[in-house]
Amino acid sequence: MSAATDVRALRGGFIGLLARELAPTEGRAQAVLRIxxxxxxxxxxxxVFRIPLPTYMAYIVFLCSKDESSATVTTGIGALLAAxxxxxxxLGLSQIDTAEPxxxxxxxxxxxxxxxxxxxxxxxxxxxxxxxxxxVMIQTLVDDIPNTEAFTRLASWLWVVVMVPIATTIVLxxxxxxxxxxxxxxxxxxxxxxxEIGLAAGISKEDLARWRELAMPLLTKLGGAxxxxxxxxxxxxxxxxxxxxxxxxxxxxxxxxxGHTGLRLAKIVHASRDALDAPPxxxxxxxxxxxDSTSEPPPIVALQHALVRLYESLHRVEPSPQAAAPAAxxxxxxxxxxxxxxxxxxxLKTTLAVMVVYxxxxxxxxPSLRTSIVTCFFVALGxxxxxxxxxxxxxxGAIIGGLIAGICIVWVLPHMTDIGQLCxxxxxxxxxxxxxxxxxxxxxxxxxxIAFAFFLGVLQDYAPATDLSAMRDRVLGILxxxxxxxxxxxVLWPESARTRLRTSLQEALLxxxxxxxSPTITAPSRVRVQQALVQSEHYREISNFELxxxxxPVPGARDESVLKDIRRIAGEAFVATSDALVHAPDxxxxxxxxxxxxxxxxxxxxxxxxxxx
Numbered sequence: 001m002s003a004a005t006d007v008r009a010l011r012g013g014f015i016g017l018l019a020r021e022l023a024p025t026e027g028r029a030q031a032v033l034r035i036x037x038x039x040x041x042x043x044x045x046x047x048v049f050r051i052p053l054p055t056y057m058a059y060i061v062f063l064c065s066k067d068e069s070s071a072t073v074t075t076g077i078g079a080l081l082a083a084x085x086x087x088x089x090x091l092g093l094s095q096i097d098t099a100e101p102x103x104x105x106x107x108x109x110x111x112x113x114x115x116x117x118x119x120x121x122x123x124x125x126x127x128x129x130x131x132x133x134x135x136v137m138i139q140t141l142v143d144d145i146p147n148t149e150a151f152t153r154l155a156s157w158l159w160v161v162v163m164v165p166i167a168t169t170i171v172l173x174x175x176x177x178x179x180x181x182x183x184x185x186x187x188x189x190x191x192x193x194x195x196e197i198g199l200a201a202g203i204s205k206e207d208l209a210r211w212r213e214l215a216m217p218l219l220t221k222l223g224g225a226x227x228x229x230x231x232x233x234x235x236x237x238x239x240x241x242x243x244x245x246x247x248x249x250x251x252x253x254x255x256x257x258x259g260h261t262g263l264r265l266a267k268i269v270h271a272s273r274d275a276l277d278a279p280p281x282x283x284x285x286x287x288x289x290x291x292d293s294t295s296e297p298p299p300i301v302a303l304q305h306a307l308v309r310l311y312e313s314l315h316r317v318e319p320s321p322q323a324a325a326p327a328a329x330x331x332x333x334x335x336x337x338x339x340x341x342x343x344x345x346x347x348l349k350t351t352l353a354v355m356v357v358y359x360x361x362x363x364x365x366x367p368s369l370r371t372s373i374v375t376c377f378f379v380a381l382g383x384x385x386x387x388x389x390x391x392x393x394x395x396x397g398a399i400i401g402g403l404i405a406g407i408c409i410v411w412v413l414p415h416m417t418d419i420g421q422l423c424x425x426x427x428x429x430x431x432x433x434x435x436x437x438x439x440x441x442x443x444x445x446x447x448x449x450i451a452f453a454f455f456l457g458v459l460q461d462y463a464p465a466t467d468l469s470a471m472r473d474r475v476l477g478i479l480x481x482x483x484x485x486x487x488x489x490x491v492l493w494p495e496s497a498r499t500r501l502r503t504s505l506q507e508a509l510l511x512x513x514x515x516x517x518s519p520t521i522t523a524p525s526r527v528r529v530q531q532a533l534v535q536s537e538h539y540r541e542i543s544n545f546e547l548x549x550x551x552x553p554v555p556g557a558r559d560e561s562v563l564k565d566i567r568r569i570a571g572e573a574f575v576a577t578s579d580a581l582v583h584a585p586d587x588x589x590x591x592x593x594x595x596x597x598x599x600x601x602x603x604x605x606x607x608x609x610x611x612x613x
Contacts, residue, residue, distance in 0.1 A: 020210075021439040026186045027067075027178060028438055034172050035065050035434035039451075040423040042165045047419050047462055052154065053161050054459040055452075058426065060165040062437060062448050069177030076166040082130035083162040087155050089131070090138040094151055105355070108139050112354050116380060117347035121337035133377045134158070137370075140358060144367055184218055184235055185276065191215060191243065192273045199257065199266040205567070208247050209537045213440075215244055216534045219527065234276060234314055241523065242310035244530045249303045249578075251571030261300060268307040275314040298575050305580035345493040350380040353488045357481055368473030371456070375481025386497060386542050387489050390445055391482045397449025398478040404429060404450070405457025405471050413464040422464075429454050442541070453478070501539035501563075508532035508566050512573045529570050536563055 038061045046054035064079060066072045093107060115132020119125040138155055145151045178186075191211055198207055222237040257265070296304075337343065353376045361369035379390040408425065416422055433454070436447025457471035465471075489495075511528035540563060 017442065021443045022435065025190065027183075028435070030176070030178075031065070031067065031438050032431050032434040034169075034176060035061060035437070036427040036431040038065070038165070038169045038172050039430040040427040041168050043426050043459065044419055044423050045164055045168075046459075047422070050462055051160055051164065052157050054462075055455040057161050057165045058430075058455045058459060059448075059452050060162060061169050061430075062434070062451050064166055064169045065173070065434075065437075067178075067438075068180045068183045069173040070180055072173040072177060073170050076170045078127050079130055080162060080166050082127045083134050083159060085127075086131040086134035086138065087159055090135050090155050091152060093135075093139070094142075094148060094155070104139055104142065108136050108358070109351050109355055111135050111139075112351040113347045116350040117343055120343050120346060121334045123332050134162075136354065136377075137373065140370055140373060143362065180221060181235075184221060187214055187218055188235055188239070188243075189273065189276055192269055192276065195243075195246075196266045196269040196273065199262045199269060201262075202257075203250060205251070205564075208250055208567075209533075212244060212247055212530060212534050213537065215240055215247070216530060219244070234278075236313060239310060239313040241526065242306050242313060245526060245574055246303055246306040246310065248526075248530060248533070248567075248571050248574045249299060249306060251567045252299050252575060253303070253571075261296070265303065265307060268304070268311055272307070272311045272314050275311060298578075299571070301580050302575040302578035305578055342493075342495065346380070346495075349488050349492050350376060352492070353380075353481075353484045356484050356488070357477075360480070360484075361477070366473065368470060369477035369480055371474045371477030372481035372484070375478050376485055379482070379485055387485060389542055391486060393443070393446040394449045394478060395482055397446040398453045398475050400446075401433070401450035401453025402457060402471055402475045405454045405465075406468060408454075408458055409465050409468060409471070413458070413466075416464060425458070449478075497539045497543040501536055501543055504532050504536040504539060505562055505566055508536060508570065512566075512570055515573050515577055526574065529573070533567060533570060536566070 039058050042057050042061055043054060045051070046057050051057065060079070064072060064076045066075055093104075096103060111132050115129045115136075118132075119129040122128060138158065141154065142151065145154060191214060194207070194211065195203075218235075219237060219240045222235065222240060334343075354373055357369070357372035357376060361367065361372065375394060379387055379394055408429075412425065416425070430451060433447045433451035436450065437444050439447070453471075453475060456474040457468075458465050460467065460470050508529055511525050511532055515525035515529060540560065
């Protein structure tokens with residue numbers, strides 16, 4: 001009976017996840033339309049000018065498309081620089097190792113190791129990573145190319161293969177893509193709307209974790225923009241900090257608030273929404289948000305204060321906005337780049353997996369399995385849980401995309417007669433895959449793999465695809481890469497997501513302790529607490545994908561219990577250090593004794609810290 005209950009709970013959780021991730025949101029349809037249009041234009045250009053590798057040209061659109069125009073331009077330019085570097089290096093290596101596998105194999109291994117090591121330790125890691133990937137893929141083509149002249153010609157064409165989709169995507173996003181301030185405003189509007197409903201109807205702990213996850217990137221964007229002298233009209237970093245403070249205080253309150261209290265708090269959030277939606281420069285009608293907290297418990301008083309401050313920041317009546325802190329000096333290498341063995345272990349594991357799949361399909365004389373190398377590069381992540389999570393999405397997407405491609409090859413492509421019809425088909429499937437790809441990282445990679453597997457099957461040549469074996473081989477290559485990556489990452493230096501979860505929990509405890517020790521300087525410690533909570537939630541979800549593959553003497557339920565305790569303690573610490581209570585008149589007996597609460601919380605923190613594995 002319990003097993004059946006677990007199955008129903010798992011099924012309900014999965015359906016709920018799909019419903020949340022695939023629900024329409026503001027701006028999502030426009031993003032999907034840009035992706036579908038860019039894919040169609042790229043395929044049309046590839047077919048008209050007979051550019052090789054149209055499959056990868058269409059897929060590059062998905063890789064470069066981001067939620068805002070500036071991020072898309074930055075990603076595209078970085079990818080083009082990486083491809084240029086890789087092509088130049090490959091032409092140089094071709095003078096040495098083209099005819100000598102004894103040199104080419106070690107060169108591929110070294111390039112893979114350097115690319116994977118730099119992506120974790122080097123400031124320009126994404127560029128060196130992409131350059132390494134392209135360089136290794138070019139080296140794998142040597143076996144299939146008859147002479148050096150043909151290899152040089154193909155390598156030169158690769159720059160066009162990369163440049164066309166990047167240029168198309170950048171132009172479309174510059175014309176129709178949203179700016180960063182639009183994304184920030186949309187996300188804040190969505191958070192405030194859901195918070196208003198939750199205060200009136202009830203808020204679950206899962207809602208609080210999800211809202212924190214959405215709000216934290218806004219703080220990073222606004223902080224980076226402020227350090228560069230840029231501002232977002234109506235929204236500042238302090239606005240997001242106040243929202244995060246309110247979400248953390250809600251951790252200590254019941255799921256459903258008292259009807260009158262919930263409606264009063266929802267009224268403050270509604271006023272904040274009105275202030276956010278007001279046009280720049282327009283006068284916003286003042287709202288009476290006087291706090292009547294004579295009989296309210298301290299958490300309600302602290303929550304009211306945080307929401308009123310949120311409203312004031314949006315209403316542009318903050319008394320003295322602080323100047324933006326200077327941007328932190330960026331390091332060229334990570335602080336532990338050469339001292340932490342985890343970095344070289346990660347690079348070595350990925351290198352081993354790449355070489356195993358390359359040698360396997362070469363010995364089998366099965367070059368169509370080359371997609372296994374792509375799999376090894378793109379699913380390599382820090383912990384085993386993250387890797388298995390991405391493998392799961394990649395396999396699911398490859399199977400779905402392969403089935404769609406097979407259906408189109410058998411029943412749709414035989415009736416197509418021109419490029420326009422092909423582009424229409426590409427646009428329809430790209431829109432469906434793009435809708436999934438624009439969800440959160442819990443599901444987005446599956447959408448990218450649906451598109452990739454579909455392009456692999458349909459865009460085989462410049463004529464309608466008729467060969468199902470090519471699509472079969474490429475999907476098998478993806479499965480081969482998944483199997484090898486899982487085996488390598490679970491046997492050699494397995495890095496559990498639970499280990500990272502416990503590190504994040506300890507960081508949260510340290511930040512809470514710092515917050516209580518300096519209640520007058522709370523902003524940095526509050527941000528540290530919230531960052532640690534978001535990371536802990538992420539690793540808690542990822543650890544579920546490890547599927548008992550790692551020996552773990554501590555049950556996962558204990559991690560869940562400790563995380564709940566720390567969320568509650570964080571909320572109590574935010575209440576104890578709230579300005580509404582710390583700076584309140586001592587003569588009022590209703591005021592929360594922050595000093596006594598801080599002492600009690602310090603004792604509880606030490607107790608939880610001793611039980612944290």
